[in-house]
Amino acid sequence: MVSLPGLHLTATALEPANPAETTQTRSQDLLPCSEYRFEVPFTRSLTIRLLSGTAEFFGTELAPSSTYAFTGTKGAVYTWRGCRLEIGGLAESEYTSEETQMSSYANAHFALEGLRDRSMQTGEPGPRVLVVGPENAGKTSVVRILTAYAVKSGRQPVVVNLDPRQGMLSVPGSFTAAAFSSIVDVEDGWGSSPISGPSPIPVKMPLVYHYGLASAEDGATFKPLVTRMALAVTSRLEEDVPSRQAGFIIDTPGSVSQGKGGDYDHIDHIISEFSVSVLFVLGSERLYSDLSRKYSSRSHDEAVAVIRLDKSGGCVDRDEAYMKQLRQAQIRAYFFGHGDHTLAPHSHMADYDELNIFRVFDPASDPNAAFRPGNDDDDIFGTSTTIYEKVKPSTMIQNSLLAITMASANEPQEVIRDTSIQGYIYVADVDDVKKKVRLLSPQPGQTPSNALILGSFPEDLPGLVS
């Protein structure tokens, strides 16, 4: 909702939720190369408007005449050249800082730009970037900044999210890839996947796989899904010239960077599957030293440039309570839209036997699974037939999220695992007597007979429909 001067329809006026807070605004001056950091809980809303100067939110420039509303966000508005902001509402915490890592992040962007230019000249693929680092080191922020700058420079990078803890253009627990040719949304994380109507920020078209577990270290499906994702992205880049030149940027969960005794199995896997050429290590000295020792000595063909980026001082630890709220907000946004742009999901009933639900083995909850032989072995995962367990609908699945795959229920489990998904449905209600479930679907129509994947992550979300 853009405010229309003269019509007095400002965004703040449209938020009756906390009128007392939003009616008062204050202005905040930022010196050049400083940033305004804020944390807003999910219960409040903070509005920011750029009064003068230029400012950016994780690389995406704030428009001069728009008011941005943030809810449940820990973010920072950075300015290269100084600016004045008009801030409305109450933040949980807010301060300004002049010590940022933006200069090195921008340099990282310009270094990548050099590679992209070279790609345009030579036709070889553009930079293939992987960002790793511990939890809460600001990986996603760096990926967003690099993406936003690339888009601003007229590139069309593909962004791959392998972090199940927070979704990109989808719900948590999923892996997504999307080419960004239009600006990254400011208020709504990465923006929105396509909806049936117009969207004020161009939608992004994601490719989504369902992982369904909280951590990359769990479960046998992480690596195969990485392989599959790499295949899809590589194929796309074969033909899609703008994206090939811009390359891709991979965001990872912090868990892959923990490593066991200097062995970073998942990072290795990602690097080899995606032919990563640039590796940004955020924060951790040890990780950097381990990885640079490992990859810098590689032969010229598969050389990986390992670069250490400092963690921004603005990074805050996001506790589990916040993460859970974030996940719920993302799931809610999937069905109901974000902010003013509400979506209308559909609710309908389905018989028990219409649903083909496959539950992901979660070693955390299923102690037996941990003893399955060959769990960590690359060669075995392709032949294992116990990736999923077929479950009958029961009250167990109430309030859970089901991923609708593109595969039919009769396919082998590997096929179901490797297939991308079509969307999510939410089990609103289970009637064990009538053998019926009430489903919330983003779209009207029959429940597809496709295989549905039930993961243990994201966790159940009671009361999505109430």
Add this chain to the structure above:
Amino acid sequence: MSQSAEVAADFKDALQDLKQNSRPEISNLTLIAKENTEYAQAISRELENHIRTTRPEWKLPALYVLDSIVKNVGTPYTVYLGRDLYRTFMNAYTLMDPGTRKAMEGLLKTWKQPVPESMDTRPVFSPEVTQDIENALIKFRTIANQGMPQKPPMQHNIPGRPMPNVPWRSTPTPPQNAGRYAAANDPRIRQPVPQAAPYGQYPPSSTPPVQSQPHAPFYPPQPKPIDVEGLKTSLSAVITSTQKEWAHTPGDQALPNKLNALFGLQQILNTQTLPPDQLQQVAKQIQNMSPPAPPAPPAPPAPFPPSTTVLPVSAPFPPSSVPPPFPNSSTPVDLAQLFAHARPPVPPVPTPTPPSIPPSLAEMLQRFSSGASSSAPPVSVSPFYSPPFSAAPPPVSVPAPPTPVAAPPINPAADLARILGQFSKPAAAPPAMPPQPAPLVHLPFQGSSTPAPAIDTQWLSNLLKTVPSVATQPTPISSQPMSRQVSANANNPNYVELTTASIKQPRPHLISKLYDAYPNICATCGRRFESTQEGRERKARHMDWHFKVKDPDVAKRGIHRSWYISEKEWIEYREVDEASPEQVAKAASGIATAPKKVAKDKYIHVPTDTALVNAPCPICQEKFEPQWHVEANDFVWMDAVKINSKIYHATCWEEYSRGSSLAAPSTPDSVLGKRKAEDNPGSGKKVRAY
């Protein structure tokens, strides 16, 4: 009715605030008009009243609102506003100063043509409406002309162009020539700022590497001593006015930079002695930065023909036609080069090319949309079409001769509108011009006001950087453009080595690549565009897109999340940039090949009503298959039409209705509103009466 009055009052309020050409404001007003078409009459009346009653200097922005509304919204506004257009226009015209009149003539010109990039071939206003005005204008000009000398001293009438007596203005270059060259190097090429100097007054330097050569056959330039004191005086005048401007618009982030640069320049002037040719450059720039002409109107949000003007005229000419007769003497070259960055790169070099008739707008548009430039006459599309988004600004082309000039003499006063029109055509060959039209002519096509100072600043800071070292840098002419191209070599300051150490070095100068390289910002979403011709076109398309997605009916329609696409679809999917010209090309080709929708290409969005979702086509009893439609960004039923709340196969219905001699229910083509190019044939949902 009360609501109508309310809307009208709101609109009026918003209009009152419109005191300069602010594109966002005009966009907003257009949006208001668009969302309130049911009150079009009241809004039109408000607009007319406002144009009639507001102060003369605010009339032009209001006229741009009118222009924007009729082009972006169309009917019913064209009807309401067309009724009294003659009075509205002529009232304003008679009160305007000559500069603004030019802009108004430019508007009138566009009204006689179809909406740019629209599928509708009808002119914006019907010919009867515009013809009356045209006739009146001719009469007006004839009368005005009789009382005036052959060459009306236009420049003196231009508000905000002070200091006509400053020495450098009195270069021997005759004004007649000035106009001509100004036309050849349409200043809009790289600079949307009104202050671009006419090229005829391109400073004649003592060792003119490029520009004096061209003059030679006509009017050999004579170096003139520069009055440094006068220069300083005018510089402080500029500074004062800039400060004032800043005080009024503290929000303009470019102004402080500009001020800094100006102070730096003042410092240099006070402390150093510059060679005359540099002084010339400085003088010219200062002169151009002096309080500009009437508030610069922003481009109407619709794609507008003038924006197509800005083609680098130079490229098609073989490099050989650049006479490099002078040794690359150090001093003048650098500044000239610098100068070239800030403004059209092309120094006026008349070449023996035969005079070319400016191609018609339609032709040019077509050429644009088809991307074919090869057949273009002397001037054609060129460097801009290489990597459209390369990080560096478009290559500043090698100084090459501009377009031919041997246009027949034209009665300067009588045919301004025509000349103006030629400006609004891409790559128009420059006709002979009355003195000084250039700075005026491009006024209406300027983008939002912010980019302008940004360029100034850039130019100035460039200048500042170079001035002290100028004598020690014998830069060959051609090297400058080269260095602006991105090359990944270590000497390039833009190159950042991919190592941890290198990444940690601050490189503040690179930040301008994220901001100043794309000075033209979209006020709605913050996306930036280059200040080039192409950038403006892209922005215009982008703004159209914003209008398009501001759909007042969204809430009613119950939108929902679409399914994700499959792997295969994703791999084959290509991102659609709302600002890319392909859409236009598609639309254009669509017009050519399929003026009417083919029945089987019709589609509707998969209905949300469950009863409808499962209902088969009543005629053939077959079910509809949902499929992904990229353009609509949704699952749709192809070959489907909705008639009286039932959904039929479009082909079935066509057969059926033909059989029963009913009129085929062809969806009306852009009855109202939507007159934009993106409104492709084949997108049923977009046909909607506002």
